Amino acid sequence: MDRFDLVKESFERKVVPAEVPAGKTSEYFGELVFDRKKMCKYLDAESLQALLACIEGGKALDRKTADGVARGMKEWAMEHGVTHVTHWFQPLTEGTAEKHDSLIDYDGKGGVIETFDGKMLAQQEPDASSFPSGGIRATFEARGYTAWDPTSPVFILDDTLCIPTIFISYTGEALDYKTPLKRALKAVSDAAVPICKLFDPGVTKVYSYLGWEQEYFLVDEALYAARTDLMITGRTLFGHNSSKNQQLDDHYFGSIPPRVAAFMRDLEVAGHRLGIPIKTRHNEVAPNQFELAPIYGEANLANDQNQIVMNLMNRIARKHGFVVLLHEKPFDGVNGSGKHNNWSLGTDRGTPLLAPGKDANGNLQFVTFFVNVLAAVQKHNALLKASIASATNAHRLGANEAPPAIVSAFLGRTMTEVLHKLLEVPSDTPIEIAGKKGKSLGLVEIPEIFVDNTDRNRTSPFAFTGNRFEFRAVGSCANCAGAMTTLNAAVAEQLIDFKAAVDKELAAGKKTAVAVMDALKPIIKSVLDVVCFDGNGYTEEWKQEAARRGLDVETNVPKMFCEFTKPASVEMFTKTGVYTEKELEARNEVKWETYVKKVQIESRVIVRMAINHIIPAALEYKAKLLKEVALSKEVYGNLEGCSTELLILDDINKYVEDIRLKALAMKEARKAANNIADDYGRALAYHDIAESFPALRRPIDKLEEVVDNRMWPLPKYRELLFIN
Ligand code: ADP
Numbered sequence: 001m002d003r004f005d006l007v008k009e010s011f012e013r014k015v016v017p018a019e020v021p022a023g024k025t026s027e028y029f030g031e032l033v034f035d036r037k038k039m040c041k042y043l044d045a046e047s048l049q050a051l052l053a054c055i056e057g058g059k060a061l062d063r064k065t066a067d068g069v070a071r072g073m074k075e076w077a078m079e080h081g082v083t084h085v086t087h088w089f090q091p092l093t094e095g096t097a098e099k100h101d102s103l104i105d106y107d108g109k110g111g112v113i114e115t116f117d118g119k120m121l122a123q124q125e126p127d128a129s130s131f132p133s134g135g136i137r138a139t140f141e142a143r144g145y146t147a148w149d150p151t152s153p154v155f156i157l158d159d160t161l162c163i164p165t166i167f168i169s170y171t172g173e174a175l176d177y178k179t180p181l182k183r184a185l186k187a188v189s190d191a192a193v194p195i196c197k198l199f200d201p202g203v204t205k206v207y208s209y210l211g212w213e214q215e216y217f218l219v220d221e222a223l224y225a226a227r228t229d230l231m232i233t234g235r236t237l238f239g240h241n242s243s244k245n246q247q248l249d250d251h252y253f254g255s256i257p258p259r260v261a262a263f264m265r266d267l268e269v270a271g272h273r274l275g276i277p278i279k280t281r282h283n284e285v286a287p288n289q290f291e292l293a294p295i296y297g298e299a300n301l302a303n304d305q306n307q308i309v310m311n312l313m314n315r316i317a318r319k320h321g322f323v324v325l326l327h328e329k330p331f332d333g334v335n336g337s338g339k340h341n342n343w344s345l346g347t348d349r350g351t352p353l354l355a356p357g358k359d360a361n362g363n364l365q366f367v368t369f370f371v372n373v374l375a376a377v378q379k380h381n382a383l384l385k386a387s388i389a390s391a392t393n394a395h396r397l398g399a400n401e402a403p404p405a406i407v408s409a410f411l412g413r414t415m416t417e418v419l420h421k422l423l424e425v426p427s428d429t430p431i432e433i434a435g436k437k438g439k440s441l442g443l444v445e446i447p448e449i450f451v452d453n454t455d456r457n458r459t460s461p462f463a464f465t466g467n468r469f470e471f472r473a474v475g476s477c478a479n480c481a482g483a484m485t486t487l488n489a490a491v492a493e494q495l496i497d498f499k500a501a502v503d504k505e506l507a508a509g510k511k512t513a514v515a516v517m518d519a520l521k522p523i524i525k526s527v528l529d530v531v532c533f534d535g536n537g538y539t540e541e542w543k544q545e546a547a548r549r550g551l552d553v554e555t556n557v558p559k560m561f562c563e564f565t566k567p568a569s570v571e572m573f574t575k576t577g578v579y580t581e582k583e584l585e586a587r588n589e590v591k592w593e594t595y596v597k598k599v600q601i602e603s604r605v606i607v608r609m610a611i612n613h614i615i616p617a618a619l620e621y622k623a624k625l626l627k628e629v630a631l632s633k634e635v636y637g638n639l640e641g642c643s644t645e646l647l648i649l650d651d652i653n654k655y656v657e658d659i660r661l662k663a664l665a666m667k668e669a670r671k672a673a674n675n676i677a678d679d680y681g682r683a684l685a686y687h688d689i690a691e692s693f694p695a696l697r698r699p700i701d702k703l704e705e706v707v708d709n710r711m712w713p714l715p716k717y718r719e720l721l722f723i724n
């Protein structure tokens with residue numbers, strides 16, 4: 001089949017209708033999750049109580065109770081035709097890991113029975129020695145183990161009971177994303193509660209909430225399969241821009257193509273059955289780009305759900321003849337995909353901490369958390385950027401609606417004015433709800449709700465959007481836990497320091513509100529001067545201004561990772577109990593190694609494709625032209641009628657030679673880089689290789705413009721990017 005057959009096949013692909021269960025969504029929502037309702041139905045009273053104490057109070061489950069819980073789960077699972085069980089975890093790779101075990105065991109009478117007990121539920125030892133661990137597990141102590149995270153409910157995928165687990169080494173080091181995230185969520189709660197108590201003594205726990213927005217591309221599977229680069233690296237390594245792409249803004253929020261709508265519907269149903277509250281779906285800015293978002297939830301659970309959704313997307317897409325691209329920049333010249341992490345804090349009394357309160361007390365609490373978040377982002381801006389940095393996200397940052405590689409915070413006009421005002425007025429000035437009292441001089445007012453979010457700044461990586469901050473720099477294929485762990489830990493540290501500052505003011509005999517405001521004022525001054533920026537993040541002036549303000553402007557990804565082991569980061573992470581220094585060092589090794597491998601694979605693919613896809617196509621066309629020229633000479637005795645052919649031949653020769661030399665140089669650079677022994681050094685060398693991709697790509701894209709369309713072997717952007 002040639003390219004034209006594939007294009008035709010993709011164009012003619014029929015809509016496969018979505019399979020939607022009968023009844024309302026609320027009737028099948030969560031049916032494949034062992035949630036509270038199922039716990040009540042399938043567990044005996046004792047197991048239920050113990051499990052709830054474990055989920056809510058963090059109490060350990062003893063073996064006997066675990067057996068009771070497992071019994072109930074088994075009964076429920078088998079009613080759904082489950083035959084296998086797996087500990088489902090999130091190693092430091094992309095995606096999740098699972099190793100399925102059948103439920104069967106010998107029954108002692110020559111047959112088998114289905115078994116599932118507390119031991120299988122609580123802990124397993126997958127021989128998972130091949131996962132990246134940054135040297136924490138030398139092979140002689142290779143076994144890590146997985147342990148159930150009861151705060152994330154067990155769920156059923158196909159015929160398998162999936163148990164969300166943490167993955168740690170025998171010596172207790174985290175080998176996954178979930179463990180540090182859970183530590184960070186505990187840290188932020190522990191640090192926030194004493195501050196909340198200043199405003200509401202009844203608070204005992206603070207929750208961290210996450211609402212992710214998942215952007216993605218869809219491409220037709222036939223065309224995808226013809227692009228080795230997409231198949232192997234998840235992005236196109238070359239391809240000339242389509243004449244029309246997103247200039248007309250006609251895709252954004254446009255009507256969803258029927259094939260895509262059917263895919264989305266199936267995805268929603270699958271998500272809803274798994275208790276994932278998928279809410280929003282729409283076309284994104286780039287052609288073939290889409291987004292989905294759930295209702296936000298507790299961060300650990302929301303992150304698990306995002307991992308499940310990414311997995312579901314991949315499977316369900318195939319039913320509709322699509323492949324999902326979760327890469328941050330699958331196509332050059334159009335928008336990349338991010339995963340905005342909407343993040344907020346709230347108390348166990350139902351009070352949101354990043355939204356205005358009901359009265360002056362509530363407003364002061366809001367401003368307290370608001371300002372401390374900004375302070376944490378300011379202090380650890382470089383680290384936060386490192387937390388979202390990856391080989392793939394590097395292509396997205398800084399262009400086409402993606403935030404730049406500088407972490408600043410957008411407040412909007414209202415909150416900026418409030419902060420300025422607070423610096424001017426006496427510390428006992430109440431912060432009123434706008435409109436409740438008549439205007440008077442010296443009054444500090446904030447709106448009860450931020451109705452108008454239209455002045456949202458798309459170029460800001462960390463934007464306040466009324467009741468939450470939106471961390472927009474997170475990459476579309478990333479595990480949100482990377483960013484969420486760092487953010488929550490940084491905020492926890494800041495809250496601990498802030499509480500100490502308030503205590504000092506209180507010790508000086510000040511009233512609570514005054515003590516809080518006096519502790520806040522120097523922080524407000526500092527964040528307004530440094531981290532807060534409402535302007536256009538794309539401009540050259542901002543880069544210079546940001547550097548002048550002391551914000552990190554590093555764009556080299558391997559260098560960014562160094563932030564994790566700098567003294568301020570180590571102090572923050574160890575003080576909050578989120579990472580040990582050993583874990584941080586190990587993780588950096590993994591990050592550099594992953595970076596190297598990603599670029600290495602891409603580099604192999606681009607070089608091989610250049611040599612055995614692109615150059616042969618160009619030479620085939622060249623041969624055709626040469627034949628025409630020779631024929632012309634034979635017929636007319638001169639080359640006068642061949643000026644076009646000769647010019648094209650010149651171009652082809654020039655580009656082919658350019659490609660050949662650059663491909664060769666890249667191969668040599670790889671050889672040299674591979675000889676560098678230390679991970680960091682090798683990653684730096686590979687960063688240089690990554691920087692040289694555009695130079696190799698340019699002549700290839702030029703050739704695509706020149707070579708006879710019929711001879712071009714690979715689906716072009718214009719064919720990949722427009723689902724009908
Ligand atoms: P937009 O694209 O305008 O930012 P979306 O509706 O696509 O808005 O996504 C907004 C996301 O923010 C949703 O996932 C939503 O659940 C989440 N969200 C809303 N309020 C909060 C909050 N207080 N804390 C965390 N996430 C929130």
Ligand code: MG
Nearest residue numbers: 213291293340
């Ligand atoms: Mg959105």
